[in-house]
Amino acid sequence: MNKINKPIFKVIYTLIISGALLIWLMQDSINAYWTLTYHQQSPLVNLSHYKFWQLGSKIHQDLLEAINKPRWKILDKSLSVKVTTSEATNEDNQDNNNVSSNEKAIIKTDSALTTATPPIQDIGNKKDITKTKLLLPSPLWAPKLPLTDCNPSSVTAPIANIEKTKKAIKKVEQPTELAKGKKQTIEKKDETKQITKRPKATPKTVVINKKQMVFFAGDSMMQGVAPHVRVALRKKYGIRSIDLSKQSTGLTYASFFDWPKTVKKTLQKHKDIGLLVMFLGPNDPWNMPNPKGGKYLKFQSSAWEKVYRDKIRYILELAKKHKVQVIWLGVPDMRKEKLNQGVRYLNTLYQSEIKKAGDIYLPTQFLLTGKTAGYSKYAMTDSHKKVAVRTNDGIHFTVTGQKKIAHQILSKITIKED
Amino acid sequence: MSYISIEFTISFLIFFIFYWLARPLPRLQNTLLLFASYGLLASFNIYFAIHLFLYTIIIYVLSLGIVFSEYPKRYLLTSIIVALINLFFFKYFDFSREFFQDFLQFAGLDVVIPAIEIILPIGISYYTFHTISYLVSLYREEIDLPPIDSFALFLAFFPTLVAGPINRASKMLPQLAPHRIREIKQINLVYVLIILAIAKKLWLSAYLSDNWVQPILMSSGEHHSLTIIAGIYAYALQIFLDFSGYTDLMIALALLLGFTIPINFNMPYMAINIRDFWRRWHISLSNWIRDYIYFPLGGSRHGFFRTQMNVMIAMVLSGMWHGVGLSFIIWGALHGVAIIILNITDSLFGKERLASKYPYTSRWLTFHFVCLTWIFFYAPTLTDSWNILTAIFTQMLWQTIPITTLLFILIIPILLWCYPLMKNTINTLANGLNYIPWIIRPIIFTALLLGIILLSPEGIPAFIYATF
Numbered sequence: 027m028n029k030i031n032k033p034i035f036k037v038i039y040t041l042i043i044s045g046a047l048l049i050w051l052m053q054d055s056i057n058a059y060w061t062l063t064y065h066q067q068s069p070l071v072n073l074s075h076y077k078f079w080q081l082g083s084k085i086h087q088d089l090l091e092a093i094n095k096p097r098w099k100i101l102d103k104s105l106s107v108k109v110t111t112s113e114a115t116n117e118d119n120q121d122n123n124n125v126s127s128n129e130k131a132i133i134k135t136d137s138a139l140t141t142a143t144p145p146i147q148d149i150g151n152k153k154d155i156t157k158t159k160l161l162l163p164s165p166l167w168a169p170k171l172p173l174t175d176c177n178p179s180s181v182t183a184p185i186a187n188i189e190k191t192k193k194a195i196k197k198v199e200q201p202t203e204l205a206k207g208k209k210q211t212i213e214k215k216d217e218t219k220q221i222t223k224r225p226k227a228t229p230k231t232v233v234i235n236k237k238q239m240v241f242f243a244g245d246s247m248m249q250g251v252a253p254h255v256r257v258a259l260r261k262k263y264g265i266r267s268i269d270l271s272k273q274s275t276g277l278t279y280a281s282f283f284d285w286p287k288t289v290k291k292t293l294q295k296h297k298d299i300g301l302l303v304m305f306l307g308p309n310d311p312w313n314m315p316n317p318k319g320g321k322y323l324k325f326q327s328s329a330w331e332k333v334y335r336d337k338i339r340y341i342l343e344l345a346k347k348h349k350v351q352v353i354w355l356g357v358p359d360m361r362k363e364k365l366n367q368g369v370r371y372l373n374t375l376y377q378s379e380i381k382k383a384g385d386i387y388l389p390t391q392f393l394l395t396g397k398t399a400g401y402s403k404y405a406m407t408d409s410h411k412k413v414a415v416r417t418n419d420g421i422h423f424t425v426t427g428q429k430k431i432a433h434q435i436l437s438k439i440t441i442k443e444d
Numbered sequence: 445m446s447y448i449s450i451e452f453t454i455s456f457l458i459f460f461i462f463y464w465l466a467r468p469l470p471r472l473q474n475t476l477l478l479f480a481s482y483g484l485l486a487s488f489n490i491y492f493a494i495h496l497f498l499y500t501i502i503i504y505v506l507s508l509g510i511v512f513s514e515y516p517k518r519y520l521l522t523s524i525i526v527a528l529i530n531l532f533f534f535k536y537f538d539f540s541r542e543f544f545q546d547f548l549q550f551a552g553l554d555v556v557i558p559a560i561e562i563i564l565p566i567g568i569s570y571y572t573f574h575t576i577s578y579l580v581s582l583y584r585e586e587i588d589l590p591p592i593d594s595f596a597l598f599l600a601f602f603p604t605l606v607a608g609p610i611n612r613a614s615k616m617l618p619q620l621a622p623h624r625i626r627e628i629k630q631i632n633l634v635y636v637l638i639i640l641a642i643a644k645k646l647w648l649s650a651y652l653s654d655n656w657v658q659p660i661l662m663s664s665g666e667h668h669s670l671t672i673i674a675g676i677y678a679y680a681l682q683i684f685l686d687f688s689g690y691t692d693l694m695i696a697l698a699l700l701l702g703f704t705i706p707i708n709f710n711m712p713y714m715a716i717n718i719r720d721f722w723r724r725w726h727i728s729l730s731n732w733i734r735d736y737i738y739f740p741l742g743g744s745r746h747g748f749f750r751t752q753m754n755v756m757i758a759m760v761l762s763g764m765w766h767g768v769g770l771s772f773i774i775w776g777a778l779h780g781v782a783i784i785i786l787n788i789t790d791s792l793f794g795k796e797r798l799a800s801k802y803p804y805t806s807r808w809l810t811f812h813f814v815c816l817t818w819i820f821f822y823a824p825t826l827t828d829s830w831n832i833l834t835a836i837f838t839q840m841l842w843q844t845i846p847i848t849t850l851l852f853i854l855i856i857p858i859l860l861w862c863y864p865l866m867k868n869t870i871n872t873l874a875n876g877l878n879y880i881p882w883i884i885r886p887i888i889f890t891a892l893l894l895g896i897i898l899l900s901p902e903g904i905p906a907f908i909y910a911t912f
Binding site: 041043 | 450453454457460461464467563564627628631634635663700824882885886887889890893894897898899
């Protein structure tokens, strides 16, 4: 061995041992990331029957619990003014840590290796920041006071040029006016699955009074849309709202984030929620881990569909139980064909379940592009100018797009003067 | 593939082993690097790799003209124009399309320029600058004509591809020379830089963004003036941590491969004036603009007025390079104006006399000016920038000032005060590593990294400057 090569061997040793140790300790996060990104079980799971291997996971979880100790939350509670987004999500995250034990790959929220990007890796999405959802405006170790006398809003980033992303986006310097007078378009026939039950008459709008809250749930699409709706609700009617939308989530990967459970907790905690708005889907059209264990359920198989429909139904029934109305948004077209077919299928599931429950299904497919079917990055404004409504990743929305959808949601809400 | 991800870590480790196994054969190492770099680029999008490949060939062929033809200057100009058209097309097409569309319609022509959906290739701003450095150095005979694979590697070199630092052909090509056996220098520095980079990027920058910058600046209309100022401070810190963290990681990676690349930061918020700031912030960019825009325009050799014009042009172009839109032009222009004012006061009162007399005040003023310009850098549209600015001045009358805001705002002067003391921290840490036996280093590093990761907010962060 050459004398000069010895330092290089030491470096290789250091890097490999450090890397191996980190993988061992961060296996939970890696497994979750793998599932979300590659839609199959992480290869590390094969090692999980070795006691030594499991130790790494245990150390990680113990450390996480130590960091997330409730004593900080008590401090938060005594100083915060109202029940707001931040509190709700704080405790939700806390409770998410204690999910049932048969879901081994519990993902703590503090892992750097859990994905912030949607499983669909595409270039051109400058808006990684939209996905960096922040749940509370306060630092971990400081007492949480409201930043204003209004509710601290959980926000997302618009198209910020300098936002951190590895992909770039074309900036749109268009007036972000909402498309006025967009009518509700009629669903294309081939999109609607045959509904076996007699469809109930769907209400045209949701009626809530000013004292009630609105609960926004979903993935990064909702993260972009919700702030606009929330601002409008608060400014015009003084209606408070909760936004728990979180990037990379959906209904498929419950071990990463469990929406049915989160909805249940939130509805239990906030009795004055009158409306739930759901907007998710693009993270879902993949093979799903079988709740009973074993091989993943193949996407669109009858077993898969049953599990998925059960989840939708669970949420809808929960809402009914708490006397909460639901607006469920359909997913717009996606640029990638495979994803697009996936979400169109999901839309049929959403629509049939929502119609059965008598809630409002709000399709967005034609909303952004007018009459034309299929994905389009641009929409025409009233003055016949092209304005970008989708970002370069072919999935998310520009601010203009977000506002259009927000406008549509608002048009479905009627506020009762008390 | 993000640099801070499990895929990159494992890929890099495997690559690293093969790379150093090939140590006696630098040419083979170059080949491995070239494939790895193109592989990384293709992992973002295969078309980026194809595009860079074609671009490399075209530029290289044109550069042959610089060396072998009778009219080297023509080939120099042609190749620079080709490089700039490439950059302009991908970066500014959409923006200029709208601009020209409006112009044509104004002129009565009902022409529709098609709105092509263009995706910005990763690294285009950076490899364009690398290209120009190569072409000019070739023309000035500062370098010999390299083999095409060395040139290709110079453009695609993955530590500098995505977001710099902006390298120079005269510095990099000699390092790629086939007779030079490489070694890993400053390994302790490498370890410190990697851990520091992860702490800055994954933890601190992400924490600031999630908890301060985003909630405050996104809804500036709802916060107290002091809170907004706290948000801007947070953004100033965030962008520094983000970018310097990324640069630290890239420098470390390059060192691990046996290369030295330029530094980008030298305690920028310690700058005593705006000129000093640009000597400390994104240094590789400042130097590039100085050498390839400012000096060719004439620099300071044609009288005072012309100098200020050159400064302004250079800064506005810098703004445009950073992003598409009026906000960036204004950002650049603000910095240009500040430098011009500095030049004026220098000529009136003596060079940097004010700064040397009152260093703390100067530092404080410079920091706050830079923070002001960051507003334009951050906000997506001018309206947003304006909203933030007006919010600062109109929302002061509220009774409730959050405690957290006050704490944060107080931290800033303390940081500015203590900052100079941290000048040698990195070197001290690196030297300190010497005292830790190499066998147990992995345990220390793993413990540190684990702690950082546990404290970090969720998710894999991307890099702000990779959008340019």
